[in-house]
Amino acid sequence: MSLLQEERVRERDYLTSEYTLKSWLLTTDHKRIGLMYMVSITFFFFIGGAAATLMRLELMTPKGDILHSPDAYNRLFTMHGIVMVFFFLIPSIPAVLGNFLLPLMIGARDLAFPRLNLLSWYIYMIGGLVALFVLIFGGIDTGWTFYTPFSSMFSNTMVVPAAASVFITGFSSILTGMNIIVTTHTMRAPGMTWFRLPLFVWGHYATSLIFVLGTPVLAISLALLAAERLLHLGIFDPALGGDPILFQHLFWFYSHPAVYIMVLPGMAVVSEIVPCFARRPIFGYKFIAISSLAIAVLSFFVWGHHMFVSGQSMYGGMIFSILSFLVAIPSGIKVFNWTATLYKGSIRLDTPMLYALGFIGLFTIGGLTGLMLATMAIDVHVHDTYFIVAHFHYIMVGGAVMAYMGGIHFWWPKMTGRMYPEMMGKLSALLVFIGFHLTFFPQFILGYLGMPRRYFEYDPEFQVLNVMSTAGASILAVGYVLPLVYLLLSLKIGPIAGPNPWNATGLEWQTSSPPPPHNFDETPVVTVGPYAYSPEATEEAINHERD
Amino acid sequence: MRQHIVSVRTNVTIFLILQLLLVATVALAYVPLGKMHLTTSLTIAVAKAVLIVLYFMHIRWSRKLNWVFASASLVWFALLLALTMSDYLTRDWLPIPGK
């Protein structure tokens, strides 16, 4: 296509249809909202990252020397947790990629409730502003888990505003979840039956079940915390008839499924990337689809495994332990199916695939250690040690963040119409992988040896492993800063991408890059299932590309 | 267009049943039922809720999917309640303090 023709085709894409600030701030276009979310969560990611950097610097030496007090360290890990969990991980894939891609993938013109979508972004920003306010004025020191009675009775920090920021942002999640669920039910294109949906949609649907059913309980737990803190009623004070464990039950009822909010979309992304770069249809499509739902449902049954040593009854602990074993099964099914998809595939190790493969390996390690932790007998020893920290970072960072990065790279050409530099992409993926292992694997050992979490000082015997961890973190940091730079640069100087640079299947690749404001010039009619890849077709496509 | 329009008779009948159930619930509260008070009052409350959901909220004539959404939310609440209380109701079953 000539340059002039390309220019004309690109004239009316969703980015260039209107340029005013108002057209962005009052947009109801799910694609623009997805981009706005991307900017916001990237900002919070780097704030959370800054907190982590300071923590790792402090932990290079056994004594507390960089920070001026243990309180400062407490505030750092709390803000790291709150920002990373509520303002980065939970919205990341669903609000950025989910918002952008879901209507495209199902052949719709927008989500079911576009104005609620915009409202969800504004609510997120308001919550974020309150969180920033708390951060600037010293943060809080309760841990992101806000455990009572410390948070309700003893902490001298701004607990109520911090709880308020999370409360507010929760409504953003709820709206996104409602939108995704209803959209998937009512707005699929003709011929797009449930079992022809891409697994990305299944994964986001399952995630949205958790958004809708879990988040309100978090909201209530924080509201009760605020009431207790302001009115000193004794809800969580045993001396006045209350129970601090009640807070934990209500908090973890959401926060455990929340970790599946963070990982299910990651799995959804991986399910899109792996078939494309192995040039094979996904193995066990229905199993992966149903497993996504199973994970969402089962995730609500297991929250007590965070409370084995909190004072929960032994029998309660046993019930939760057994149920926690169950929830690992559908995750395992997915890992097996992705691996089977790779078997005899024509594997291309492009950047998205590197991230996806990294996800599979690291999530597996994280998940297996999760099984170890579900075992009460082990958990009572490693609870509140670095073993736990390593476990969840393997899943959150090794899993969810890598999947997010993979997804951003995979769909970058679709969202922006530009390609990123492949060598830089591969380099960053490699740096992240190496940096990640160096940062977090030593933490398993540290935890097993007994180093407690949330401590800014430690026994000198742990120093070597801590230094390794900090060294890894610095590599990891480079791995995250690089994409920020080259992805932004690609907007100006990256090669222009066609509608389907990866030769992927899926409706989103059948429209231009970037898509027009209303997504499709004609409503697509679906006649085949997803992932109609074959190595032979790939050969043909590659040969065709060279012409 | 919605397929089904509720008759005035249906609406009023349901309303009257609801008011009767209300009278019943208050009356029974004053009858010495011992341990059965909670069960009785909750059963009547559930009956009222079911009537409101089925008729006033149209579930009886709605898509199956709406029924699924309504039921799922109740099941989830029951899950929260049941598993939380499973901790409290099984405390002190073992001779270990705090377990």
Add this chain to the structure above:
Amino acid sequence: MSATETGAAQETTTTADPLLYHHFDDLEQQNDTSILGMWAFLATEVMFFGGLFVAYALFRHQHWTAFVEASRFQNVMLGAVNTSVLLTSSLTMAMAVRSSHLNQRKPVVWYLIATMVLGSAFLGIKGYEYHAHYEEHLAPGVNWDWEKAKTHGERSDYTEPPKASPLAGANGTRYVSDPSIGEKAKLYYFLYFFMTGLHAFHMVIGLIAVGLIAYLAQKNWVSGCGATHIEVTGLYWHFIDVIWVFLYPLLYLIEPGRS
């Protein structure tokens, strides 16, 4: 290229309908979607109130006696009247929805106004109850004083336990002097105010929504299949009723006749 410029669906029959949003193919899809969306939202509300019901269940289980005693100060009859009022408002709301399906504008508006009146009556009675509790020093965090409440202020809503009550103490006090009962009763009243307060908050929003819809219906803005707005508001209103149907027996009818 004209389809691209307008962004409309390929079918042109629906572009004439001003009620159809651009991203829907037809009004039926729009209706189904809106109603499903409201049900999804109500699911979140069930879980939201659910957390409070769990706290209530726990404390009632652990502090049964205190809950019984504390609930004695509730005005059972007034609560029953309130429940009846709210049930009636559900009736008028259901009638409004019915009328909107029949395209009867005036009845729609009247039924919606009736719903608002009944809803306001509910809130008025609630406000009276709150005031009564405040006067009796039963407002936790505001002027809570169990001792003063026990010895009974000027209000006469208070239900006397029968004379043979084992809980009647010496010197004419109606309860055994037990600070822990007072603290536990405080938890009951906190939950009472929080749960009914949250409920009332939802009712206020409901009243505003009903008022808005009534105004719009009066202006003939919604009609025919666009009556989804009324139906969706109705779902919300009935849900609030359902919540109260559970709150009333749990909070007022613990064991009012117990000796």
